[in-house]
Amino acid sequence: MPSQVLVLGAGLSGLSCAFDLARAGRDVRVLEAAPRAGGVVGTLAREGYLFEMGPHTLQASSENFRRLAGDLGLAERLIASRPEGRERYLWHQGALRALPSSIPSMITTPLLSLGGKLRIATEILRRYTPPADGSEPDMESFLVERLGREAALRLGGAFVRGVYAAELRDLGAASAFPRMYAAARDHGGLVRGLAFKKKAKSEPLPGPDVPRMDLLSFPGGLQELVDALSKELGARLLLDQAALSIERAGELWRVKTKSGVHEARELVLALPVLPALELLRSAGIQASEFALVRHAQVVMVHAGFARADLPSFPRGFGFLVPPPQAGSGPGPRALGMIFASNLFVGRAPEDCVSVAGFYRGEELEALDESARIAQAGRDLALALGLGEPPRPLVGATRSWKNVIPRYSTGHRARVRGLCATLTQRASGVHLAGPWVDGVSVEMVIARGRRVARALLEGTSSEPAP
Numbered sequence: 001m002p003s004q005v006l007v008l009g010a011g012l013s014g015l016s017c018a019f020d021l022a023r024a025g026r027d028v029r030v031l032e033a034a035p036r037a038g039g040v041v042g043t044l045a046r047e048g049y050l051f052e053m054g055p056h057t058l059q060a061s062s063e064n065f066r067r068l069a070g071d072l073g074l075a076e077r078l079i080a081s082r083p084e085g086r087e088r089y090l091w092h093q094g095a096l097r098a099l100p101s102s103i104p105s106m107i108t109t110p111l112l113s114l115g116g117k118l119r120i121a122t123e124i125l126r127r128y129t130p131p132a133d134g135s136e137p138d139m140e141s142f143l144v145e146r147l148g149r150e151a152a153l154r155l156g157g158a159f160v161r162g163v164y165a166a167e168l169r170d171l172g173a174a175s176a177f178p179r180m181y182a183a184a185r186d187h188g189g190l191v192r193g194l195a196f197k198k199k200a201k202s203e204p205l206p207g208p209d210v211p212r213m214d215l216l217s218f219p220g221g222l223q224e225l226v227d228a229l230s231k232e233l234g235a236r237l238l239l240d241q242a243a244l245s246i247e248r249a250g251e252l253w254r255v256k257t258k259s260g261v262h263e264a265r266e267l268v269l270a271l272p273v274l275p276a277l278e279l280l281r282s283a284g285i286q287a288s289e290f291a292l293v294r295h296a297q298v299v300m301v302h303a304g305f306a307r308a309d310l311p312s313f314p315r316g317f318g319f320l321v322p323p324p325q326a327g328s329g330p331g332p333r334a335l336g337m338i339f340a341s342n343l344f345v346g347r348a349p350e351d352c353v354s355v356a357g358f359y360r361g362e363e364l365e366a367l368d369e370s371a372r373i374a375q376a377g378r379d380l381a382l383a384l385g386l387g388e389p390p391r392p393l394v395g396a397t398r399s400w401k402n403v404i405p406r407y408s409t410g411h412r413a414r415v416r417g418l419c420a421t422l423t424q425r426a427s428g429v430h431l432a433g434p435w436v437d438g439v440s441v442e443m444v445i446a447r448g449r450r451v452a453r454a455l456l457e458g459t460s461s462e463p464a465p
Contacts, residue, residue, distance in 0.1 A: 011039025014270030016448035033242035043221030070206025087316035119148030297361025
């Protein structure tokens with residue numbers, strides 16, 4: 001008996017989509033190639049520590065995440081980050097420097113020269129004009145034009161490393177950060193865009209009433225969200241079921257796996273780009289331009305230390321390391337580190353601290369787990385100005401390959417073009433992977449729920465321009 005909908009992929013996008021369809025009474029099944037659901041989201045408990053093996057937190061302003069938590073009955077379990085987790089740092093000239101969070105701190109920050117500060121201050125006076133030929137600028141050229149080279153590379157470059165594990169030149173301004181670019185395009189600049197931005201009135205979000213910039217998670221980590229979605233789907237969620245091919249069979253789509261064949265009227269490809277392309281190719285749909293999409297290779301390194309061994313351990317969320325050309329001087333090999341035990345209660349035993357470093361895969365590829373943990377200790381010692389690395393009490397690592405797609409210039413236009421092609425040539429196939437409409441946890445949840453809504457309402461699932 002065919003299903004109404006088959007969702008291929010049980011990351012948060014696929015799980016969210018299937019949850020909404022099941023709740024609306026649709027016959028839906030989810031096929032996941034891995035032995036567990038959640039994709040890159042998962043929490044490891046080890047010797048009194050909680051290690052997030054992928055994303056760590058979401059901002060309190062994450063509407064889709066919070067509404068999903070509410071629909072799952074998890075809103076009361078949401079916890080807000082502690083006040084000591086608010087400060088953020090940048091590596092610069094041999095030390096961690098606090099990122100400015102206000103106009104006075106921007107004036108006094110040692111992160112920028114006087115010329116760099118003046119360039120930012122005068123951004124509102126220089127009206128932004130998009131390229132006359134309609135092309136999309138890359139993030140580096142866009143930010144350099146708006147903020148000057150110093151601020152673009154040092155601040156923007158560090159931020160992009162933290163989000164995409166990429167460099168500014170790897171990303172398209174409109175593709176990677178569509179809201180920011182649209183604000184500058186529509187209002188003539190970044191400051192103008194922020195000034196004209198209207199706060200939409202909405203109902204209070206489920207969960208704690210906290211400032212929008214605070215961070216949220218669950219006592220048991222983000223794994224709680226994956227577990228709740230999996231429990232709701234129950235027998236509809238099938239693990240170790242990689243889709244090998246798809247083909248049209250009359251009014252149905254037929255999906256072959258190693259253990260059999262599944263049929264459905266609608267298919268949702270909530271998959272990374274390369275597996276999605278393979279399935280589309282098996283159905284006669286060529287999208288070779290997406291084979292060029294580059295991805296980050298990321299190694300997460302977690303380590304726990306005795307607080308007594310880190311007398312200078314700071315407050316704050318953690319730090320980022322700007323790209324070498326930003327002029328911040330030689331620093332840690334890590335792209336950045338998260339001070340996990342500063343964020344939420346229960347991330348480390350009493351009198352201990354927990355840190356998570358994230359690295360380019362090629363930086364640590366040849367090292368075993370103990371060597372990777374040792375490297376994180378050396379980077380932490382360098383960042384904190386310690387004479388020698390602290391001794392880790394516990395550690396864990398996870399290597400992720402092809403996990404964060406890099407939205408290069410023209411990426412969003414190409415995605416919309418592929419969606420239009422599917423509407424014409426493969427009706428009933430919908431895209432919901434992290435390469436479609438945003439890479440963050442908030443955005444993949446939003447995409448999954450948007451596709452579900454389109455299926456329920458019979459409308460287009462094509463992403464917005």
